[in-house]
Amino acid sequence: MPVYAAPVRDTLFVLNEVLGYERHANLPGFSDASADVLEAILAEGAKLAENVMHPLNRVGDTQGCVRNDDGSVTTPKGFKEAFDQYRAGGWMGLAAPVEYGGQGLPYVLHTAVGEYLSSANMALMMYAGLTQGAIAALIAHGSDEQKAAWLPKLIDGTWTGTMNLTEPHCGTDLGLLRTRAVPNGDGSYRISGQKIFISAGEHDMADNIVHLVLARIEGAPAGTKGISLFIVPKYRLDASGNPGERNGVSCGSIEEKMGIHGNATCVMNYDEAEGYLLGEENGGLRAMFTMMNEARLGVGLQGLSMGEVASQNAVSYAKERLQGRSLSGPKAPEKPADPIIVHPDIRRGLMTMRAFNEAGRALVLWTALKSDVAHRSGDDKDRQAADDHMGLMTPIVKGVLTDKGFEHAVMAQQVFGGHGYIEEHGMSQFVRDARIAMIYEGANGIQALDLVGRKLAMNGGRAVQAFFKEVGDFCEEHRSDEKMAPFTKAVKKGLNDLQAATLWLMQNAMQKPDNAGAASTDYLHLFGLVALGYMWARMAKAAQDKLSDGAGDDAAFYEAKLVTARFFIERVMPETAAHLARIASGADSMMALPVEAF
Template sequence: MPLYRAPVKDTLFVLEAVAGLYNHGNVPGFEAVSPDLVEAVLSEGGKFCAEVLAPLNLPGDRQGCTRHADGSVTAPDGFREAYRQFCEGGWGGLIADPHHGGQGLPYTIGAVLQEFIAASNMAFGMYPGLSEGAQAAIEVVGSPEQKAKWLPPMVQGRWTGTMNLTEPHCGTDLGLIRTRAEPNADGTWSITGTKIFISAGEHDLSENIIHLVLAKTPGAPDSVKGISLFIVPKFIVNDDGSLGARNAVSCGSIEHKMGIHANATCVMNYDGATGWMLGEEMKGLAAMFIMMNAARLGVGIQGLAQADAAYQNAVEYAKSRLQGRSLTGPKNPDCKADPIIVHPDVRRMLMDARAYTEGMRALVLWGAIRVDLSRKAPDAAERELADDLISLLTPVIKGYGTDRGYEVATNCQQVLGGHGYIAEWGMDQFVRDARIAMIYEGTNGIQALDLVGRKLGSKGGRGTQTWLGLVGADLAAASDERLAFITQPLARALGDIQAGVMWLLQNGMANPDNAGAGATAFMRMMGHVALGHMWLKMSTASLAALDAGTSDPDFFSAKLTTARFFAARVLPETQSLKSQLEAGAETVMALPAEMF
């Protein structure tokens, strides 16, 4: 059975030394945030994930969800009880508005718990995770009456939520959707259409499921400008809050997927279902993007989480599996072989995994603070600055984060050799579950296009210049010569990314295919630099702790060693990625389609 231990210690270090969690006491929601409170929340959350969710991960994957003849769906054994404990523990309302029954903690704390939950049981985490996104959309664009009606039961976890975008004939191009909304005399709408790939679309964990559905109203433009968003509950909710008749929405089937088997990914049929418009008519896509942006950050966290779970199990195996001898002589002379962790190539894979997971955790939480500041900072200029930065980094966290997360999960499977390919060890599940994160909420190719086509030049490139300036300023401030191992390669990588931005400005507008052909290479470059920036911050904090005489020198020494690995073996990749970018679209687009 695979193991999982929540990385509480590393997370506490990142929250204080990198994210600066305790530097924002003037921001609403941060007033009561203290190191003791945060450690207590993370420790209890980590314990719940390790003791309740992780043991259900492998058996849940094997059993999967079951659709019954009446269209109802049951989750795997143990999931219903685990969800009850999740709700009783208040985990679903951790960051929700206290006006709706939540605890009002910063989004950053919620991001930590998202990682712990996804690493211990990604499929389980998708049930409350999608619900949080639906709550966010209702919170931002819903009327006071809608908020009062729908949000308290969702915060409590009695009701869950979904997002319904994709249809059989359209995914990214939502202008093609065919789901229709016809007005009713009482102000409600009649929703008809079919949606596919709907995570947590039908299940037995909650009393009601609140679907947020994109549809087109009569006379609306047949494009993305004509899309509206509707609240469509599984059960109609009476005026007193009790549940009434079953709505005309049903699960037609469960998708047969490569991974996340324990989450019900459904084909949803709307047959004149009763719905309520959320927000303004024909402004539905903007409202849905509130969910999608939150979901994209959450998916980036899933990439990190699967990588970390795979890494933890690969380390345990590498320490105990005896095969061959060290190239520099026996390290375990009392046995016929050494543990495989002595072999350089095994170390290469483990160090790459460690460097990615710790670096990505820092980037996610540094970005999460930007989310909090963009929403609640008292100063408008500070909110705008934070929004610029997180908007720029969201496709990087999602796209780069899940690309690298999948690579790490695969390499950690490789550490186990043949046993990694055998299902009972659980490594194949980490790989299969990590794979979907590169696809849903906008494939990573779409994330790369969003980065180079929209985010880099947004608001005159203000966010891009701000981020580049931050990295440059931290490099300039890192005058300690002991940091040269990270500052020098990071400075070169920063130069590569700056040159890449200029190349895209000069060549992408002249020929958009140039931007499209180089988008993925650029996104990877930017991800490397973003993680390098985080490793600079962690290295600076680690040296300071060692100089101050920390009681845990091994922890900070390991940070510096891992930073050296990242600086020496990952950051130099920006040079070759820059060459790929500057090769342009010619060789990519030269072959006629009929010759493929």
């Protein structure tokens, strides 16, 4: 059976010793989550993940969700009870505003716990994840009346939320959507149409489901300029604000999927369902992107989560599985063979996963901390810089961490050999579940195009220039530190490659847009490597400082950090040069073949 242990110690290292969590004590909510409280909450989140959510992961995969004859959906055995525990513990509202019933604690803390829960049971935690997106959209764009009506029950988990974008004929190109909204004359609208791939669209774990639906009001402009966003609940609210009559929304079917079987991915039919405009008329995309950006960071976290749990199981198996002898001589002479963890190629996989997971965790938490600054700081300049960082890093966190999460789930499966292909070990589920994260909330090719086509030039390149300066300044600051030299030199080389790639795009993409498209995925991953390398340089510095001060019983922890950092720097960072070479080759060979030649 699969195993999972939440990496609480590693999270605390990143938050306290690398990112300087305590330096943000002046922000609202941080004073309520002191170092002791932070550790206690992470420990409780770990218990929930390990003892409640994780045992149900295989159950969800094997049982799946069932659509009943009346259109209702039954979730796998134990899911409702586990979700009740999640709700009762106040986890849904951990970082939500106090005025609507949340605890108002830092978003970075919510993110850290979210990793544990997603690693333990990704399909189950998607019900909560979609709700978080709905909460974010309502906070940003809802009227006071809408916030009062919908937020308290979403935040306490009594109700859940969804996002409805995709239709059978349109996914990324939302300008093609056909779902229509007809005014009723009383401020409400009749919503009609069909949406597909709706995660958590129907289930038995909440008293109401609040769907956020993109639709086109009659007479609205064509394309994306004519799209509005609507609140469309499963049950309309009565005069007391409680679920009343059933609305004209139903689950037509559940998609049969490769993975995440425990999550109800629904075809949703809207038949003159009553809905309420959220935000401005024809401003639906802007409002929905608030939700999507929240979701994209959450999906990047899913990629990290799948890579982490798969890696943990690969390590456990590699320590136990006996096969062959070490190339440098027997390591377990009393046994008929050595455990496979002694073999260099097994170590290559295990160290690769470990190095990416630890840097990925730091990158996610760094970005989540910037979200706290963007939303809570009283300094306009700090808020702007943090918001710039969020916008720049969102496609990188989503694209890079989900690509690597799937890659590492496959890598972990490979450690098991033939046993990884057998369902009883659970590795197949990690591979299948991880695969979706590369696709939904904007496929990773779209993330790459978003980075190259929008984020680099936004505000005159302010965000990317700030990132270049921060990384460059760090390398320069520690250039004369002999212990840091291996890390700063490698990160500076990667930064130089990234800046060269950025310059090449500036010089070659405007007159030939295919060059930007051809370069985009390599640029995304080149940028990701530099960001992850920067995280490792900062972690190496923190570990060295602790060892210099006398780490005591924790010395082995910090020594392991330095070894893993060195592995990433020596074995992974050189890939920046390959990405640059591919980018600079342009689009000619990629686009040369005529269509009929394929």
